[in-house]
Amino acid sequence: xxxxxxxRLLCTGAVLVALGGSGCATLPPNAGxxxxxxxxxxxxxxxxxxxxFDAALLKPVAELYAKLPEGLRDCxxxxxxxxxxxxxxxxxxxxxxxxxxxxxxxxxxINTTVGLAGCFDPASEFGLERHREDFxxxxxxxxxxxxxxxxxxxxxxxSVRDAVGILAVEPFLDLNFYxxxxxxxxxxxxxxxxxxxxxxxxxxxxxxxxxxDKYSFIRDGYLQRxxxxxxxxxxxxxxxxxxxxxxxxxxxxxxxxxAEDLTPSGAAxxxxxxxxxxxxxxxxxxH
Amino acid sequence: MPLSRILRNILLxxxxxxxxxxHAQAPDAAPDVLVRDLTxxxxxxxxxxxxxxAGDVSKVQKLVDEKVLPYVDFQKMTQLAVGRGWRNASPEQxxxxxREFRTLLVRTYSGALSQVKDHQVQMRPYRAQATDTDVLVRxxxxxxxGEPIQLDYRLEKQNSAWKIYDVNVLGVWLVENYKTQFAGxxxxxxxxxxxxxxxxxxxxxxxxxxx
Numbered sequence: 001x002x003x004x005x006x007x008r009l010l011c012t013g014a015v016l017v018a019l020g021g022s023g024c025a026t027l028p029p030n031a032g033x034x035x036x037x038x039x040x041x042x043x044x045x046x047x048x049x050x051x052x053f054d055a056a057l058l059k060p061v062a063e064l065y066a067k068l069p070e071g072l073r074d075c076x077x078x079x080x081x082x083x084x085x086x087x088x089x090x091x092x093x094x095x096x097x098x099x100x101x102x103x104x105x106x107x108x109x110i111n112t113t114v115g116l117a118g119c120f121d122p123a124s125e126f127g128l129e130r131h132r133e134d135f136x137x138x139x140x141x142x143x144x145x146x147x148x149x150x151x152x153x154x155x156x157x158x159s160v161r162d163a164v165g166i167l168a169v170e171p172f173l174d175l176n177f178y179x180x181x182x183x184x185x186x187x188x189x190x191x192x193x194x195x196x197x198x199x200x201x202x203x204x205x206x207x208x209x210x211x212x213d214k215y216s217f218i219r220d221g222y223l224q225r226x227x228x229x230x231x232x233x234x235x236x237x238x239x240x241x242x243x244x245x246x247x248x249x250x251x252x253x254x255x256x257x258x259a260e261d262l263t264p265s266g267a268a269x270x271x272x273x274x275x276x277x278x279x280x281x282x283x284x285x286x287h
Numbered sequence: 288m289p290l291s292r293i294l295r296n297i298l299l300x301x302x303x304x305x306x307x308x309x310h311a312q313a314p315d316a317a318p319d320v321l322v323r324d325l326t327x328x329x330x331x332x333x334x335x336x337x338x339x340x341a342g343d344v345s346k347v348q349k350l351v352d353e354k355v356l357p358y359v360d361f362q363k364m365t366q367l368a369v370g371r372g373w374r375n376a377s378p379e380q381x382x383x384x385x386r387e388f389r390t391l392l393v394r395t396y397s398g399a400l401s402q403v404k405d406h407q408v409q410m411r412p413y414r415a416q417a418t419d420t421d422v423l424v425r426x427x428x429x430x431x432x433g434e435p436i437q438l439d440y441r442l443e444k445q446n447s448a449w450k451i452y453d454v455n456v457l458g459v460w461l462v463e464n465y466k467t468q469f470a471g472x473x474x475x476x477x478x479x480x481x482x483x484x485x486x487x488x489x490x491x492x493x494x495x496x497x498x
């Protein structure tokens with residue numbers, strides 16, 4: 001495990017420096033032809049690097065962390081989620097969802113105080129729901145396309161749009177950023193990454209077993225998930241061009257699709273803007 | 288004596304089969320009701336029996352076989368995931384694709400089910416016309432700790448019975464997530480190449496389970 005991880009790590013590190021694009025990752029013959037993923041060759045190498053990094057360092061640490069008592073890990077998870085509260089509130093406001101934004105502000109104050117710095121989540125018990133919003137989603141709601149898929153080193157799958165959010169905007173919306181003691185700031189950041197990785201441990205086996213090609217499984221899953229998040233869980237159905245040429249493909253009739261949004265997270269999101277139009281969404285053209 | 292016992296057993300078996308069959312048919316149940324009953328049954332069964340939490344995979348597999356599979360249209364699922372390649376596939380290839388994809392999905396999803404503990408299903412707003420033959424049913428699965436998990440289903444009406452043909456977990460549609468992978472396999476090795484990859488994967492999972 002670890003020797004393979006290290007080998008990949010070293011190998012791909014060198015490739016990344018050169019940005020050659022033909023390195024350690026096995027590239028499928030049609031790499032880069034998917035319109036959503038023009039940088040697939042580089043992305044696959046970064047992915048191989050990430051896999052090595054994960055196997056050699058991140059996963060072993062996360063597995064140790066997972067041995068901590070469940071209550072303590074829940075406390076950390078809640079507290080880290082709480083740190084994202086201000087960002088979620090601001091992004092909901094930017095997406096034109098004042099009700100959600102107000103609820104997020106309420107959540108943040110309740111959980112920071114009564115919930116002891118976010119360790120507990122009394123706000124959920126008061127009926128204030130958890131939301132997950134970030135600047136990438138806000139850009140999506142404003143009508144920006146995801147753009148090309150990008151595999152970020154260590155951070156994982158992203159798109160040009162989401163990477164702008166993560167790298168250029170989100171740090172300023174994150175309380176972590178405003179902790180003035182670097183030692184504390186980076187310790188918390190490190191713990192957050194490990195905590196997040198530990199939460200994904202149960203999914204590891206599923207992905208490894210279910211995916212024929214792990215890279216495209218993760219990429220396609222990421223793109224679908226982000227599109228769904230932009231629409232707060234109710235994206236319009238994408239047209240399936242195979243249907244036209246496939247008489248027995250079944251779905252001729254467009255299904256009953258709830259047009260507007262009545263999710264528990266309630267939302268004006270869907271009626272906001274035609275965030276990602278099916279006509280221009282690059283992910284539609286592929287299939 | 289033995290004869291009457293045998294007779295009684297046969298009768299009992301028939302009665303069970305009839306009862307089970309009647310239950311499995313649940314004719315004309317509305318799709319949202321079907322999904323709710325199906326998920327509730329599965330979650331309740333898992334909750335009631337500790338051996339699921341202990342990771343008894345064969346037991347989960349049996350539960351899925353009995354309670355879930357009658358309501359799933361694997362052929363349609365496979366056809367949609369294979370996309371264009373399906374048209375040029377022979378009936379034998381189609382059958383093999385469906386069989387292997389089904390094995391893979393049942394295996395992986397049984398694995399996921401064995402991690403379920405004290406979850407409850409919550410229906411989200413459902414709207415469809417009575418005349419619709421293709422609908423979306425939206426649910427949330429709420430664990431005892433942590434966040435609700437979005438779990439949606441697409442169902443198609445086939446001869447008055449509804450069948451699930453796609454599942455959405457946390458915003459990711461299963462069929463959609465296999466399309467690119469399948470197309471990649473087909474462009475590299477044809478339909479037979481895809482069948483081979485699926486078969487090999489299933490075999491590898493089989494032997495790793497036994498080991």
